[in-house]
Amino acid sequence: MLIALFADIHANRQAFAACLDDARARGAQRFVLLGDYVGYGADPEWSVETVMALVADGAIAVQGNHDSAISEPRETMNVEARVAIEWTRGELGRPARDFLARLPLTAADADRLYVHGDASDPPAWTYVASTAEAARSIQATRARVSFCGHIHRPAVYSLSATAKMTAFTPVTGVPIPLLPGRRWLIVAGAVGQPRDGNPAAAWLMLDTAHQQVTFCRTPYDIEGAASAIREKGLPVWLAERLSRGI
Amino acid sequence: MVKALLEPGTVIDGFRLEEVIHRGGMSMLWRVTRQGDDLPMVMKVPLIAEGTDPAAIVGFEMEQMIMPRLSGPHVPKFVAAGDFAVQPYIVMERIAGKSLLPRLKKLPLPYAEVADLGVRIATALDALHRQHVVHLDIKPSNIVLRPSGEAVLLDYGLSHHEQLPDLMQEEFRVPFGTAPYMSPEQLKGIRSDPRSDQFALGVLLYFFSTGVRPFGEGETLGAMRRRLWRDPEPPRKLKADYPPWLQEIVLRCLESEASRRYPTAAQLAFELSHPDQVKLTQRAERMKRDPLTVVWRRRFNTDLTAPRRKPEVTAQLTAAPIVAAAVDLVADATLNEALRTTTQRMLATLPSARLACLNVHKLHRLALDTTLDSAGHNKRVDRLVALRHWAEPLKLDGARLTVHVLEAVDPADAILEFVRANRVDHLLIGARDPSLMRALLGSVSAKVAAEAPCTVTIVRPLRETAP
Numbered sequence: 001m002l003i004a005l006f007a008d009i010h011a012n013r014q015a016f017a018a019c020l021d022d023a024r025a026r027g028a029q030r031f032v033l034l035g036d037y038v039g040y041g042a043d044p045e046w047s048v049e050t051v052m053a054l055v056a057d058g059a060i061a062v063q064g065n066h067d068s069a070i071s072e073p074r075e076t077m078n079v080e081a082r083v084a085i086e087w088t089r090g091e092l093g094r095p096a097r098d099f100l101a102r103l104p105l106t107a108a109d110a111d112r113l114y115v116h117g118d119a120s121d122p123p124a125w126t127y128v129a130s131t132a133e134a135a136r137s138i139q140a141t142r143a144r145v146s147f148c149g150h151i152h153r154p155a156v157y158s159l160s161a162t163a164k165m166t167a168f169t170p171v172t173g174v175p176i177p178l179l180p181g182r183r184w185l186i187v188a189g190a191v192g193q194p195r196d197g198n199p200a201a202a203w204l205m206l207d208t209a210h211q212q213v214t215f216c217r218t219p220y221d222i223e224g225a226a227s228a229i230r231e232k233g234l235p236v237w238l239a240e241r242l243s244r245g246i
Numbered sequence: 247m248v249k250a251l252l253e254p255g256t257v258i259d260g261f262r263l264e265e266v267i268h269r270g271g272m273s274m275l276w277r278v279t280r281q282g283d284d285l286p287m288v289m290k291v292p293l294i295a296e297g298t299d300p301a302a303i304v305g306f307e308m309e310q311m312i313m314p315r316l317s318g319p320h321v322p323k324f325v326a327a328g329d330f331a332v333q334p335y336i337v338m339e340r341i342a343g344k345s346l347l348p349r350l351k352k353l354p355l356p357y358a359e360v361a362d363l364g365v366r367i368a369t370a371l372d373a374l375h376r377q378h379v380v381h382l383d384i385k386p387s388n389i390v391l392r393p394s395g396e397a398v399l400l401d402y403g404l405s406h407h408e409q410l411p412d413l414m415q416e417e418f419r420v421p422f423g424t425a426p427y428m429s430p431e432q433l434k435g436i437r438s439d440p441r442s443d444q445f446a447l448g449v450l451l452y453f454f455s456t457g458v459r460p461f462g463e464g465e466t467l468g469a470m471r472r473r474l475w476r477d478p479e480p481p482r483k484l485k486a487d488y489p490p491w492l493q494e495i496v497l498r499c500l501e502s503e504a505s506r507r508y509p510t511a512a513q514l515a516f517e518l519s520h521p522d523q524v525k526l527t528q529r530a531e532r533m534k535r536d537p538l539t540v541v542w543r544r545r546f547n548t549d550l551t552a553p554r555r556k557p558e559v560t561a562q563l564t565a566a567p568i569v570a571a572a573v574d575l576v577a578d579a580t581l582n583e584a585l586r587t588t589t590q591r592m593l594a595t596l597p598s599a600r601l602a603c604l605n606v607h608k609l610h611r612l613a614l615d616t617t618l619d620s621a622g623h624n625k626r627v628d629r630l631v632a633l634r635h636w637a638e639p640l641k642l643d644g645a646r647l648t649v650h651v652l653e654a655v656d657p658a659d660a661i662l663e664f665v666r667a668n669r670v671d672h673l674l675i676g677a678r679d680p681s682l683m684r685a686l687l688g689s690v691s692a693k694v695a696a697e698a699p700c701t702v703t704i705v706r707p708l709r710e711t712a713p
Contacts, residue, residue: 156411158411158413160304161300161303162303164300165416166411166415167416168411168412171408171409174410176411177311177410179310179311180329181307
């Protein structure tokens with residue numbers, strides 16, 4: 001089965017729609033959504049409704065820190081993120097807010113675990129930024145393969161039978177075999193706000209039959225997403241960073 | 247975890263084990279058959295037991311990842327792989343030929359034979375590098391010649407794939423490889439430089455042509471590290487009749503600094519196949535090793551040993567193409583000028599590219615050709631001189647420029663043959679004016695453009711068009 005995994009959509013309607021189309025065109029049969037559906041972008045209502053429709057259709061969705069902040073404001077976010085969250089809260093209707101608040105922090109499926117950030121303590125929202133955090137996250141789970149997002153930069157980590165970690169920056173479009181002899185942590189890039197220098201929307205395609213994962217990039221209407229952010233009066237930087245992928 | 251007992255007759259996933267062909271330190275090779283499958287096959291089974299060297303497992307994992315992605319005549323065809331949880335194995339094509347290992351008994355080999363082997367191996371390396379893989383364990387036992395002549399590279403357990411996680415890199419902090427063949431940068435832990443394979447091939451060529459290993463057989467890290475600063479004895483010191491062109495090539499492959507070797511294996515293959523065109527430098531003349539002052543400078547000059555930016559396989563290959571320009575010496579000056587301008591424009595951005603200038607001496611189908619013209623000039627030499635003259639304004643360093651006169655009845659076929667045999671990346675060819683002759687005989691450039699296995703640029707001087 002082909003499963004498309006999306007992380008960090010961040011209310012970027014243009015990117016989310018383009019990735020859904022692309023994933024379906026490539027034969028995705030299921031969707032897994034790795035959190036942060038809102039925040040930063042200009043279309044939270046549409047994004048959450050789309051996620052709700054996908055979930056109603058059998059998709060798995062977990063909660064991200066921005067989703068959780070809608071009902072539980074936190075002081076730890078940076079200014080732009082806080083401004084965006086305050087604005088988003090006003091944009092979302094009751095059903096959307098309830099939906100986000102009730103999302104689980106993790107979800108398991110076969111030998112896989114889905115979580116927004118570090119699996120060793122999901123509510124702490126720690127970034128998996130290096131092999132040290134990746135090792136901690138892998139060791140905290142029983143899953144053979146974990147998938148997360150949160151850091152907006154794609155990465156692949158694996159833990160060998162001899163407890164050695166490997167780290168790798170994946171190449172777009174090249175399938176990586178999830179060798180059975182080791183445990184894996186796959187970090188998806190961001191659909192709605194890539195930060196690895198490539199402005200195209202990032203997502204993953206998992207092929208369960210061949211046990212391999214492919215990092216995909218989809219070009220989208222960045223100018224449309226950026227002008228929507230400006231029109232809504234959100235911080236300009238949130239619009240500017242999209243075209244540079246930072 | 248239940249492991250099947252392996253013995254002749256055992257069937258694993260449809261493959262019937264026939265006999266053990268080889269039993270190594272890390273794996274066993276079985277000849278296997280499968281019903282309805284004519285391909286001769288071998289099954290490689292890693293020896294994994296309590297206390298197994300982790301390198302055996304990781305090497306096998308790497309091979310399982312890399313082999314299914316390789317294709318072409320220079321690798322064994324991948325057939326199937328088995329899961330670690332049940333019975334790990336890789337089934338691949340069994341190559342009919344023999345490895346180069348038995349030739350060790352007959353060293354040194356004749357120079358022409360060494361050069362011929364070198365071309366075949368370098369061509370195989372180029373094919374591998376173009377598939378994003380650095381082999382990192384090139385040695386006689388890992389090279390087999392097919393009955394059709396192509397070199398096949400075996401064993402990808404130590405290899406690096408630039409688009410896949412490098413499990414070896416992370417797993418082991420000490421360098422892995424075969425001591426006599428390991429490049430200096432491998433000793434420093436760099437696994438992503440395709441020129442490391444060129445160094446190993448240089449060791450093989452040196453060994454096969456002299457009967458002596460350039461850096462001995464030292465297995466200790468200290469003995470291996472000496473090659474970082476100590477150059478080998480020049481082959482000519484060991485054998486008085488050693489051809490200077492071969493010494494030039496072999497010592498260049500063995501440069502301790504990778505950037506001083508050939509930019510690509512394709513360029514090395516090119517040099518080995520055109521001995522008369524090898525630009526001889528002081529390397530070719532050398533009769534003794536570098537003086538100690540030079541060695542000390544290499545050893546203690548930290549500038550030289552400072553880590554470089556991580557080399558990237560594809561970036562290095564694309565920066566060093568083999569460009570060929572087909573020059574029609576009797577064409578009008580404007581066309582040849584345009585051809586040169588286009589060549590210059592292309593080479594300006596590619597300091598590691600090399601240029602081969604081609605001219606076809608058209609033979610007559612019936613009439614007898616003589617090498618001398620009516621005035622007694624050697625036609626071939628005249629053409630070579632004219633080609634060099636055409637290329638002179640490009641101001642290319644002699645090591646980057648070669649000239650070739652091809653003799654053929656059909657010019658297009660001759661150019662295509664050269665492009666194929668020399669792995670040319672980009673061909674530049676002029677388009678002649680429409681003429682009655684061309685209308686009758688067809689255009690050389692059109693045929694070449696349609697059939698060449700590489701990029702072809704048709705050059706034409708800007709024509710005034712009627713309004």
